[in-house]
Amino acid sequence: MGEKMARQKKFSGKGKPRRKSKTKKQVAPRRRVEFKYKGYTLEELQEMPMKKFMELIPARQRRSMMRGITPKQRKLVIKIKKARRLLNRGKEPRVIRTHCRDFVITPDMVGLTFGIYNGKEFHEVKIVEEAIGRFLGEFAPTRKVVQHGSPGMGATRGSMFVPIK
Numbered sequence: 001m002g003e004k005m006a007r008q009k010k011f012s013g014k015g016k017p018r019r020k021s022k023t024k025k026q027v028a029p030r031r032r033v034e035f036k037y038k039g040y041t042l043e044e045l046q047e048m049p050m051k052k053f054m055e056l057i058p059a060r061q062r063r064s065m066m067r068g069i070t071p072k073q074r075k076l077v078i079k080i081k082k083a084r085r086l087l088n089r090g091k092e093p094r095v096i097r098t099h100c101r102d103f104v105i106t107p108d109m110v111g112l113t114f115g116i117y118n119g120k121e122f123h124e125v126k127i128v129e130e131a132i133g134r135f136l137g138e139f140a141p142t143r144k145v146v147q148h149g150s151p152g153m154g155a156t157r158g159s160m161f162v163p164i165k
Contacts, residue, residue: 037107037129118142
């Protein structure tokens, strides 16, 4: 019985004892994990020939690339090369606006900003490493989420008998 009383005095019924906060020396800085796509780093993917890269991407994207590119996509490739040259010189390239939603994101597009058309407006999307192998259209949704407001006059049968103020 004496031990039980000692325990009760120790915690005094206020829950768990407080933890000491870590000092700056104890907290380790978070390291960013190096990006890899199917075991290859971004630099290796950028130096890789397009045929080898096409073997790594999923079947749907691979089929799209194997069928060739349309004239609109060819125009987009020229804009990408121009923007990449500007980026390598240290200048910030402009937003590349495009309607080509079916264009597969390749490693040389990483770091560029695209304006992807969704049928109404251009959504600005900065391409990151994780987007490699996906379509541009996946990042610009064509439909909005419906947000219903309160019903107006005449929306229901009951509102016919409410006096208008």
